[in-house]
Amino acid sequence: MTFDVHQLDTFLLVGSLVTLVAILAVRLSASVGLPSLLFYLLLGVLLGESGLGVQFEDAQLAHALGFGALALILAEGGLTTSWREMRPAIRLGVSLATVGVAISVAVVAAGAHYLLGLPWELAILLGAVCSPTDAAAVFSVLRVVPLPKRLTGALEAESGLNDAPTVVLVTIISTGAAAESGALAVGGTIIFELVVGAVIGGMVGIAGAWVMRRIALPSSGLYPLTVLCLAFLAYGGAAALHASGFAAVYVAALILGNQELPHRPATRSFAEGVASLAQIGLFVMLGLLLSPGRITLDIVAMALVTGLLLTVVARPLSVLISSVVQPMPWRELSFISWAGLRGAVPIVLTTIPLAEGVDEADVLFDIVFVMVVIYTVLTGPTLPWVSRLLGVARRSEPRGLDVEAAPLERVAADLLQVTIEPSSRMHGVEVGELRLPPGASVSMVIRDGETLVPERRTVLRHGDDLLVVAPRKLRVATEERLRQVSSRGRLAQWAQEPRKRE
Template sequence: MTFDVHQLDTFLLVGSGVTLLAILAVRFSAGLGLPSLLIYLLMGVALGEAGLGIEFQDASLAHALGFGALAIILAEGGLTTSWAAVRPAMRFGVALATLGVAISVGLMAVGAHYLLGLPWELAILLGAVCSPTDAAAVFSVLRVVPLPKRLTGVLEAESGLNDAPTVVLVTLVSSGAALDDGPLAVLGIISFELAVGVLSGYVFGAGGAWMMRRIALPSSGLYPLAVICLTFLAYGAAAYVHASGFAAVYVAALILGNSELPHRVATRSFAEGIAWLAQIGLFVMLGLLLSPNRITGETVFLAVTAGLMLTFVARPISVLVSSLLQGRPRLALRELTFISWAGLRGAVPIVLTTIPLAGGVESSEDLFDIVFVMVVIYTVLTGPTLPLVARVLRVARRSEPRGLDVEAAPLEKVAADLLQVAISPGSRMHGVEVGELRLPRGASVSLVIRDGEAVVPERRTVLRNGDELLVVTPRRQRDATEQRLRAVSSHGRLAQWAEG
């Protein structure tokens, strides 16, 4: 198959137009409280055989591109997740991503076999692909729902970690290995892949952070590229030894995103941009893969029934059982109820169905159609109701205090770092004088940017919310300088007394 210049021109024209429309659709979907994935999926259907007539039925290509897009989305999720917020909820999040997924798969498989009459292989696949939550779908809705950190931490940890075990399970079932080897062998394989994947992510994340802090690249734009490449090195290394690349990429990104790297804010912005591009391409591609003429009344019935079992039986029970393993402080029943309702499904279940579809599993097309319809219906039903459910359950907060945003750039010739500090609205640095910061010896505030104007500060200059500070610090004092700035941001003038 050849690809000439005319085809390239057409591809660029259509691709850029679709991408621009998808970007503009984000504002529309956010206003309605709907995950943007629904609009992207419908755009793909409109471009497909039922609309403009673009044919796309290559399940193997969809499988490969889908996994690549999910890796990018997980990398962005790890880079933008605060470890301080996730750490207290990590125990519960890991329980949901492992034990919770196992319970959900079991309940869904039994229900699909005995209530819907599906054969065991298809029933287990349905339970496996529907059990993980989708980070992109969850966070696109949670952006408009202010929640306490203990809830967002659980949802972030679960969404970032539950893809890995389900990918392994779906692959084993699709290949027939799960039914041949038995549940203990499957459990052993999943445990091995997760453990080695996490180890790979830790090695490349920690090693990459150590390297990035000690090199000076000639352009600031190279730092985001280097960080993204490090996360994919972790993915590739894990996949090469048949371990979980998804666990590796998320752990590596989580470590890198919480390390004090040069141009960290720019790196996060770059990762967010390519993650949006990956989401757009992924959802439009999955919409193209759907054949609307295959959707029948039976398909809709199976999708609705499976969604009811998942939403009102499997998900609540898995959350309740997993909560027995949570640490202190324990979440209240109303908070667990919200976590159950907020377990949105998005691209991940649909992407997982491409595994049996590419493997030629019997009735895999029916599985794809059922999951597609189920995701659309229940995202429409649950997504817009999250703000209301949060208010009814009294888990919403008007505002959550924000920390201090610090970006660093190396000054190699003088062995120093330039810190760009943004004073957030919730910071207690507001009203503090520059002299009261009491920075370590050699560190100083060289410039204050206020309302777009640069001001050279004096000791009596009073800082305000919204200010940006340029702080020069010797490299050996950088950690102490950042620690002091964060202490003042948290406690104000009483920082030294509070720390003591």
């Protein structure tokens, strides 16, 4: 095989155009309330054999690239997830990712066998690939829905953790190991891979954070690369020991993302950009893998039945049983049930049986592809409305205060730029009356374009911009105190607002 520079030029031209179109589709998807994955999939279909004629039928390559992209997406999810917000709902999230997945697999598999007439192997595979939710699909819609932290935490934990057990299950079934070993051995294998993978991810995350706090790299751009390399080191190390690489990469990234590492904001931004590129490439590739000519009425009917069974029976039942470890009001459980969107993960998982040559694996791929598209279109745009109907949407933060932050890496602090809006009750409050946490202070007041070095008796006014320096460990408490004074004024120094249970 010879290297052709002209082919490389063509690839770069087409690839950059496709990526730019996909990036612009994010804006369109946000305006119509649909996850951008649908536009990426459609772009892949338009480029494929029924559109511009690009041929792509290599299931093994799709499997490898899909797993690499999923690892990047999970790494970004871990790096950008706040453990402080996830922790209150971690029990429910873990239960949904394990017990919930098992229940969903059983219900969908039984329905696919008895209602659709699929053989047991294909029915169980269908149940397994459809069970995990997709973080990218869920949170591309939920960004516009303000929810209590326990709900977002549960959905984040579930979508970050449920890929690992389903990957193990689908792989065992597709390779025929399940039939040889039996249900008990399969369960033991899944538990082993999850536990060992999580342990390896934890070890790499803790050791990596310790090293990064003690080394000085010559360029700030090397820190994001180092963090991603550590996450993939966890993935590779776990895979080498026949454990779950997905569990390892997510746990390692979660630990690294919640440590006080140098250039942490830049690392998160870099990870978000790389993960977005991975999502675009993944969805376009999956769209290319589809052959529209195979989509018959029977395929559409089976996709509709599968999605209905998953949405109306399997998902609510799995959420209800999983909530035994952490009970929640029925309204919140109902929203979690409805918010279990499927995205790239189910489609990627179908590449495993395709690569292993499982009988009728192409039928499985077509059913799952159609189901994901249809039910994402039906459920995604309704999430804001459902949250209001169930009364779980949290009121947005009052606009009396606008806070922006910039890192001060050398001193492990953050510089907060606070704008006092016209509706803020901070107007008339003296700087000393703010009573910020010890160590935080107002370093400058900008009023009518002029800078003031404040004293304790300096009176704040509407339109003032404050520069507040806070140690990083006190940033959250400092912001909460500023918002408290903004909403209550001087009364905030005596009557502390009760912290709402979320």
